[in-house]
Amino acid sequence: MSSDEFIERALAAHHLQRSRCRDPRQVTAAVFDDLLDQAQGTAFGRDHGLRSVRTPADLAAAVPVRDYEAFCGYVGRIREGEDRVLTVSRPYALHPTSGTTGRPKYVPTTRHWRDRYRGPGLYAQWGLYLHRLGLSRYHPGNVFDLSWERAELDDPWTSGDTLPVYSITKRPSSVGPCDWTPPWYFEPWFTVEPGERHLYTRLRLLASSDVRLVVAVNPSRITALGELLNAELDCLVEDLRNGTVDGRSDPRTRPDPRTAARLRTARSFGARVTLTDLWPGLSLLVCWNSASARYYRGWLEQIAPDVPLIPFSTTGTEGIVTLPVDSHTSAGPLAVDQGLFEFVPCDPADPGNPLSASVTTYGAEELEHGATYRLVMSQANGLYRYDTGDIYRVVGRVGRLPRLDFEGRAGSVTSFTGEKLTESDVHAAIRSAVGHASVSGGYSVIPVWGQPPGYTLLMEEHEATAPAYSARFCARVEAELARLNTEYADKRRSGRLSPLRAQVVRAGTYRALTERRVAVGASAAQVKHRWLHPDDSLLRELEAAPGSPPPPISNQPPGQQRSTE
Numbered sequence: 282m283s284s285d286e287f288i289e290r291a292l293a294a295h296h297l298q299r300s301r302c303r304d305p306r307q308v309t310a311a312v313f314d315d316l317l318d319q320a321q322g323t324a325f326g327r328d329h330g331l332r333s334v335r336t337p338a339d340l341a342a343a344v345p346v347r348d349y350e351a352f353c354g355y356v357g358r359i360r361e362g363e364d365r366v367l368t369v370s371r372p373y374a375l376h377p378t379s380g381t382t383g384r385p386k387y388v389p390t391t392r393h394w395r396d397r398y399r400g401p402g403l404y405a406q407w408g409l410y411l412h413r414l415g416l417s418r419y420h421p422g423n424v425f426d427l428s429w430e431r432a433e434l435d436d437p438w439t440s441g442d443t444l445p446v447y448s449i450t451k452r453p454s455s456v457g458p459c460d461w462t463p464p465w466y467f468e469p470w471f472t473v474e475p476g477e478r479h480l481y482t483r484l485r486l487l488a489s490s491d492v493r494l495v496v497a498v499n500p501s502r503i504t505a506l507g508e509l510l511n512a513e514l515d516c517l518v519e520d521l522r523n524g525t526v527d528g529r530s531d532p533r534t535r536p537d538p539r540t541a542a543r544l545r546t547a548r549s550f551g552a553r554v555t556l557t558d559l560w561p562g563l564s565l566l567v568c569w570n571s572a573s574a575r576y577y578r579g580w581l582e583q584i585a586p587d588v589p590l591i592p593f594s595t596t597g598t599e600g601i602v603t604l605p606v607d608s609h610t611s612a613g614p615l616a617v618d619q620g621l622f623e624f625v626p627c628d629p630a631d632p633g634n635p636l637s638a639s640v641t642t643y644g645a646e647e648l649e650h651g652a653t654y655r656l657v658m659s660q661a662n663g664l665y666r667y668d669t670g671d672i673y674r675v676v677g678r679v680g681r682l683p684r685l686d687f688e689g690r691a692g693s694v695t696s697f698t699g700e701k702l703t704e705s706d707v708h709a710a711i712r713s714a715v716g717h718a719s720v721s722g723g724y725s726v727i728p729v730w731g732q733p734p735g736y737t738l739l740m741e742e743h744e745a746t747a748p749a750y751s752a753r754f755c756a757r758v759e760a761e762l763a764r765l766n767t768e769y770a771d772k773r774r775s776g777r778l779s780p781l782r783a784q785v786v787r788a789g790t791y792r793a794l795t796e797r798r799v800a801v802g803a804s805a806a807q808v809k810h811r812w813l814h815p816d817d818s819l820l821r822e823l824e825a826a827p828g829s830p831p832p833p834i835s836n837q838p839p840g841q842q843r844s845t846e
Contacts (some may be wrong), residue, residue: 604794
């Protein structure tokens with residue numbers, strides 16, 4: 282496909298997506314019929330009597346609402362090589378994703394699902410980005426796409442029983458004429474092999490290009506790019522001046538003294554350079570901007586000042602839920618062309634218990650503005666009436682469809698004694714303690730079991746992280762947590778929670794952890810910074826790593842006794 286054909290296809294897909302918002306009835310009926318066609322003649326279809334299903338109400342009566350555990354047996358049969366288990370289309374790969382029980386979930390993917398659903402969905406969202414940029418012609422280097430990566434099937438993360446297993450953001454090639462195949466698929470920067478210097482090499486290969494658009498699923502990928510630019514600025518300037526990559530000659534590059542001089546000048550005006558210093562034509566950032574991702578907004582503004590931000594689709598391994606069609610910064614309309622969607626009213630602090638198999642669900646047209654709902658989804662990959670555990674808030678409408686903002690996972694609240702600490706609490710407390718709206722990702726709060734239990738504030742060292750400062754900063758964070766969360770304050774006063782403790786790690790620790798996980802096969806898009814962790818596994822990972830962190834610093838004054846209930 283030529284670059285002109287790519288632009289034309291993406292813009293047409295975007296236009297079609299907008300028209301479906303105005304009248305979704307026809308595409309909704311077509312998706313329902315296709316899901317039934319995929320299930321007919323399968324083990325799942327026979328087990329649930331789907332031959333007699335004619336309407337969505339029939340499907341709800343035949344198939345209970347269930348989480349992933351109910352599909353494990355079917356997926357196991359697929360892994361053993363059995364055909365026609367969940368879909369008549371044969372899966373060609375399994376995509377792993379994290380599970381709430383600690384075990385990975387394996388989601389089947391078929392060429393039918395990829396060609397009819399996910400591929401067209403990606404064209405539609407990229408059509409919006411190209412429309413926003415006003416690009417009528419694509420030139421190599423206009424886009425820095427961090428949302429997925431090429432992969433070879435003999436890579437270590439693709440070993441499975443009878444099917445390859447790899448992240449949905451690491452795929453080997455297109456599977457059909459409608460699958461997502463952008464023109465940069467064969468550009469040198471996109472074909473860089475995974476490795477320790479993977480991101481730097483891609484940055485270097487694009488440093489002389491006219492990058493207009495940077496796209497990632499998770500904002501941490503864009504902030505990592507901005508931090509890398511500053512951490513490796515001297516190396517990059519030398520590479521640009523000499524036409525090298527990491528000091529070595531490379532046929533993919535040539536000397537670019539003009540860009541090298543521009544970066545040196547930018548640094549002379551301030552302590553940090555920005556992505557717009559490197560790419561003056563940068564006009565749009567795309568990434569998730571809801572739930573915990575919203576906490577990156579200030580950081581993104583620092584590394585790309587005044588560059589507009591619009592969302593990537595709300596998408597996971599299991600399927601696409603919303604597709605952006607306009608300039609809303611965080612929420613898009615329900616992607617009715619991607620699956621069947623049902624909703625269960627819930628509290629934003631839903632504890633995440635499994636939904637009842639016969640729970641009453643509501644359709645998109647019944648959702649109320651401002652209310653929150655748990656999502657039940659049916660997709661042509663074989664997950665039928667699947668309890669995703671994801672919570673969405675209705676923030677408006679686009680035509681006949683609800684505009685949905687992702688609120689987070691049900692159960693994403695930490696609570697030892699009823700304090701119900703949230704990521705929003707933690708981010709707001711750290712931001713207040715730092716003293717400005719933009720906070721880098723060098724902090725996390727981690728639950729630690731003890732007698733009594735409590736939390737550790739993990740923080741990267743900087744010029745002011747002497748022990749005395751760390752204890753004072755930790756005390757400020759705890760005071761803010763108590764102000765924001767009255768239950769936390771009550772549990773601290775009664776002694777049911779121990780004081781927040783500071784633990785300082787080396788500068789760059791979070792970036793090193795991300796690089797280490799990506800180097801062993803994790804998807805960069807799925808390595809997310811957490812302000813509040815669900816358990817203490819990060820502390821154990823740091824203890825096992827070379828150069829373990831120093832012991833924690835308690836903010837409790839010496840000799841102070843903990844109160845008891």
